[in-house]
Amino acid sequence: MRAVLIIAVTLIQAMVALLCTLAGSWLAFPMVISSVVSTIAATWAVLDVWVTRQVWNQRHGVVSTPSSTARALRRERRQARRAQRAAGRERARIRRRGGAGQLSHP
Template sequence: MDTDERRGTARATSHANVPRELWVEEPAVRRRMADPVRTAAVRAVIIASLTIIQGMIAFLCTLAGSWLAFPMVLSSVGSTVVATWAVLDVWVTRQVWNQRHGVVSMPSSTARQLRRERRRARRTARAAARESARIRRRERSRGGRLSEA
């Protein structure tokens, strides 16, 4: 039984023979993370999940009074330090990638303003060089005519 039939409405004839798609592609809302940042994030998630599992085992061993409780608690403390380091690694990797591969340009971005100033300075320098070359050519052509006369 179709959804339209259950609601008591008639099925639309234009869509009667069109099969419904199981998977519909939607455009991404956010840009994809850079590869180094993504690998660091996956590494951090795996380490953090293993740390949580290890902490749970240490807790259960402590409740059971097992001899394994003390070594597990010690290793859980060490794993917590490593997991914290892994999360910081994601943050540092992201910052380094952003610095190396440029900042996101927004109208208020200082990087965009600096680029505009550099471009303007280059344009004026090129224009000044063209003008001085033009003046030199003109002087050479005049000097040649004057020496012949």
């Protein structure tokens, strides 16, 4: 958002500088100088946004795999989690019954 505002102000300054130059106003030179400075600031702001997005993508691991591959990996992880939960429930059930190998209740 900040970069968009800086770019908008830079474009307005460039237009005012052009109009002042065409009109032969004394304000033309200061406006051209401020437009150059604003252009540098706008370039910096856009680069800042771009670098920030790149760093965020790199740190948070955006995977560039096709969706079908990602879907298959999610399915495999989900099945592994379900199997792990089922095994945990089975162990808890056996533990409640008094251990493995018991054929009948006392």
